[in-house]
Amino acid sequence: MTQREVAYEADGLAMRGQLFTPPTAGAAPGVLVFPEIFGIGEHVVDVARRLADMGYAALACDLHGEGRLVQDMEAVMEVGRALRADPLRIRARTQPAWQALASHAGVDAGRIAAIGFCFGGTMALELARGGADLRAVVGFHSGLATLLPEDAKNIKGRVLVCIGADDPGIPAEQRAAFETEMRDGKVAWEMHLYGGVVHSFTNPDADKMGRPEFLRYDARADRLSWNAMRELFAEVLA
Numbered sequence: 001m002t003q004r005e006v007a008y009e010a011d012g013l014a015m016r017g018q019l020f021t022p023p024t025a026g027a028a029p030g031v032l033v034f035p036e037i038f039g040i041g042e043h044v045v046d047v048a049r050r051l052a053d054m055g056y057a058a059l060a061c062d063l064h065g066e067g068r069l070v071q072d073m074e075a076v077m078e079v080g081r082a083l084r085a086d087p088l089r090i091r092a093r094t095q096p097a098w099q100a101l102a103s104h105a106g107v108d109a110g111r112i113a114a115i116g117f118c119f120g121g122t123m124a125l126e127l128a129r130g131g132a133d134l135r136a137v138v139g140f141h142s143g144l145a146t147l148l149p150e151d152a153k154n155i156k157g158r159v160l161v162c163i164g165a166d167d168p169g170i171p172a173e174q175r176a177a178f179e180t181e182m183r184d185g186k187v188a189w190e191m192h193l194y195g196g197v198v199h200s201f202t203n204p205d206a207d208k209m210g211r212p213e214f215l216r217y218d219a220r221a222d223r224l225s226w227n228a229m230r231e232l233f234a235e236v237l238a
Contacts, residue, residue, distance in 0.1 A: 001052045005067075006059060006104070010096040011089055013065030017097060018045060020052035020060070021106050028057045029111035029135075029237040030101045032127070034094070034120030035060065036203065037076045039069045043203045044117065054230070056237070057107045061097045063120070080119055087126050087148050094127040098134075111135055111237050113157070115229065116142055117202060121161070128155045135236040136160065138229045140202045144170060144178035152185025159189040160232050162225035164197030168214055192228055194221040202226075 006017045018040060022028055031051050035044035044060045051058035062068075063079075070076050083090050094114075102109035113136040116124035121142015128137045129146065131154035139161040159182065163170055175191065182189040200206035201218040202225065209215045 001049065006100050008096045008100040010062075010094070011092040013062075013093070015062035015065060015093075015096070016067035017062050017100065018048065018060040018067070019057065019101070019104065020048045021057045022052050022055045024055060027106060027108040028055060029113070029233075030057045030059065030104070030107040030109075031233075032094075032097055032101055032112065032114040032124065033058055033060045034097075034114065034116035034123040035063060036117045036200070037063070037080050037119040038071055039063045040067055041069050043205065044120070047115075047117075054233075056233070057101070057104065059097065059101045061094070061120075061123075063093070063123075083119075084122070084143070084145075085147070087129070087146055087151075090123055090126040091130040094123050095130060095132060098127060098132050102133075109133075113137065113233060113237060115140070118142060118200060122146075125159070125161075128157065128159065130154065131156070136232050138162070138232065140225055141167060141170070141199050144174050146181070149177070149181040149184070152181045152187055155185060155187045157188075158232060158236055159187055160192070160228060161190070162192045162221070162228060163194070164199060164201050164218070164221065165193040165195045166197060167199045169199050190228075192225065194218065194224065197221045 048058035114124040121139030129151040
């Protein structure tokens, strides 16, 4: 496996992603990995490494520019609020990441998927709504709401979202609206719900936030959602 920095411009920011490529000859299928709202941290880097071990070229995507990890909660929440209010800006931050990965010599541009965690899942879904050439999108405890649900008709690939059934940030009403959006857009989609599970269930560091009623790691949901992603990728990226 090799790791290198990938620079690209997006939404007026100088982005610095981290690309992990497998030690195989030829062009590998690619996976965009959008992090939680804080930016590129240990969690998303570990995910990208695991994907490279599986044979994918995985780009851990920058969110704040210069590869910054922003840990001030109020600062990142303000970023999230501003971007959610303008889905086109989210797409402006994600489309150049797709272009950077697709143009890499070791990547098969016709076999690219996107995954994301929490707000990163929102970003992956908006990239797909914008019509990006993606074989699949996977959102882990991702926000499902959008101000442009009619754009679901632009989604080209499969959609899988893995959600804690008791996640306070993604209530049943939001899930129902997403279902309607996917059906109206004639998208090939799946939603996996995990009972007793809340937000950030894939991140072992979630417990450090001291808010178990909202943020809590769940090993079983983490394993089941990862395996669901692997099965989907085996179908669409092989």
